[in-house]
Amino acid sequence: MLFSLQFPFPPIITTLSPRSKSFSHVLHHYRLKKLTSLVPDSPLCSTMEHALIQQGKEEEAFNGRVEDQTLPLGLQRETLPRHVAVIMDGNRIWARLRDLPVGSGYEAGVRSLREIVELCCKWRIKVLSVFAFSSDNWFRPKVEVEFLMSLFERGIQEDTGIFLRENIRISVIGDLAKLPKALQELIINLEEATKNNTHFQLIVAVSYSGHYDVVQACQRLALKAKCGLIEPSDINKSLIEEELETKCIEFPYPDLLIRTSGEFRVSNFMLWQLAYAELFFAQSLWPDFGEAEFLKALLAFQQRKRRYGG
Numbered sequence: 001m002l003f004s005l006q007f008p009f010p011p012i013i014t015t016l017s018p019r020s021k022s023f024s025h026v027l028h029h030y031r032l033k034k035l036t037s038l039v040p041d042s043p044l045c046s047t048m049e050h051a052l053i054q055q056g057k058e059e060e061a062f063n064g065r066v067e068d069q070t071l072p073l074g075l076q077r078e079t080l081p082r083h084v085a086v087i088m089d090g091n092r093i094w095a096r097l098r099d100l101p102v103g104s105g106y107e108a109g110v111r112s113l114r115e116i117v118e119l120c121c122k123w124r125i126k127v128l129s130v131f132a133f134s135s136d137n138w139f140r141p142k143v144e145v146e147f148l149m150s151l152f153e154r155g156i157q158e159d160t161g162i163f164l165r166e167n168i169r170i171s172v173i174g175d176l177a178k179l180p181k182a183l184q185e186l187i188i189n190l191e192e193a194t195k196n197n198t199h200f201q202l203i204v205a206v207s208y209s210g211h212y213d214v215v216q217a218c219q220r221l222a223l224k225a226k227c228g229l230i231e232p233s234d235i236n237k238s239l240i241e242e243e244l245e246t247k248c249i250e251f252p253y254p255d256l257l258i259r260t261s262g263e264f265r266v267s268n269f270m271l272w273q274l275a276y277a278e279l280f281f282a283q284s285l286w287p288d289f290g291e292a293e294f295l296k297a298l299l300a301f302q303q304r305k306r307r308y309g310g
Helices: 023-038 043-068 091-097 102-123 135-139 142-165 181-194 210-226 237-243 291-303
Strands: 083-087 127-134 168-173 200-208 256-259 278-281
Touching (some): 102 291, 135 200, 210 237
Parallel strands (some): 083 256
């Protein structure tokens, strides 16, 4: 569920502030301009200019190393998962344990999603897929389903500006034809507005199941075969993957699947795509899942030796 994501605004820093990344560059260009204006063209001047340029490069490299320190101790950027998938389980139990309405559990879950999205952006994880509403959830009480649909609508209306500002692409997968018409239109507009964003991609699975995904891919291929566009013998792994809902993702296969609430199953989520994913099962209920738990999952992932069947 993508609602009320509030990204903290960075402190206002001028280009001449010592805290600014560009401060060293401003100072470097000032020194270079001043010295070269006082010294005539000569080999000495050329040497001095070269030394200052080299100094600027070293300062830039240093700044790059400082930036990389945004990762928590123990995490290694080169072994971070590119795509993390999450089954956000435990919202209703969390509310029940506190004698709160079910809706309060979902709203608390939104806060956890907000934090994980922010961490993914900060730590440069490229894709986060979340199981927000499964095909089986349509059988839940009508009041609960209507509350979730309204929560989706409200979230899109409130957060579109944030997604655009933060360069976040939103993709929604699932049998969207079952959603209310107003919500369908909001989703179409949101996907269109963010389709060129490149910093991070949030995949929201709504009215989705792994079985549905594979079946609809097979139906599309069967239709192509019926129309003579392909032969049945042409159908292979690659053609099926081109028809899956995750074809909109640069990295369609999750490297890491996290499931909360102490359950040990994948619950019909991305069955094809999770073939070689590493699995992490957290005891925390989703509303209690935060930075410490996410870091624990990432550290566990970095200890795994991925063999892909080899």
